[in-house]
Amino acid sequence: MKKHWAIIHWIIVINFVLEIGYGMVQTFFILLPEGTPPGPLMGRSTEISYELMVTRRLYAIETWIAIAGLAIYLAIVYRDFLFVPKSTAELEEKN
Numbered sequence: 001m002k003k004h005w006a007i008i009h010w011i012i013v014i015n016f017v018l019e020i021g022y023g024m025v026q027t028f029f030i031l032l033p034e035g036t037p038p039g040p041l042m043g044r045s046t047e048i049s050y051e052l053m054v055t056r057r058l059y060a061i062e063t064w065i066a067i068a069g070l071a072i073y074l075a076i077v078y079r080d081f082l083f084v085p086k087s088t089a090e091l092e093e094k095n
Contacts, residue, residue, distance in 0.1 A: 013073075020066045023060065031055055033047065033052065041056075
């Protein structure tokens with residue numbers, strides 16, 4: 001039974017990582033104004049159309065939601081490994 005949970009865990013983690021990668025590729029490499037190099041827009045953001053800016057921002061928000069989701073998921077799953085005892089009594093109590 002434990003193996004099934006490990007498989008589900010890795011499916012969830014891989015899904016989050018793929019979503020983060022997809023959002024970053026869309027934001028930094030696909031949705032670009034004509035004739036600009038890939039990457040952040042910096043000062044060129046005032047020169048692009050409203051629709052393109054909104055689309056890029058939506059993908060960026062989607063990416064940040066996936067990053068936050070992955071961080072929260074990992075914090076919940078690995079909370080016992082992140083535990084720092086304040087005293088030796090808490091450490092003995094934990095074991």
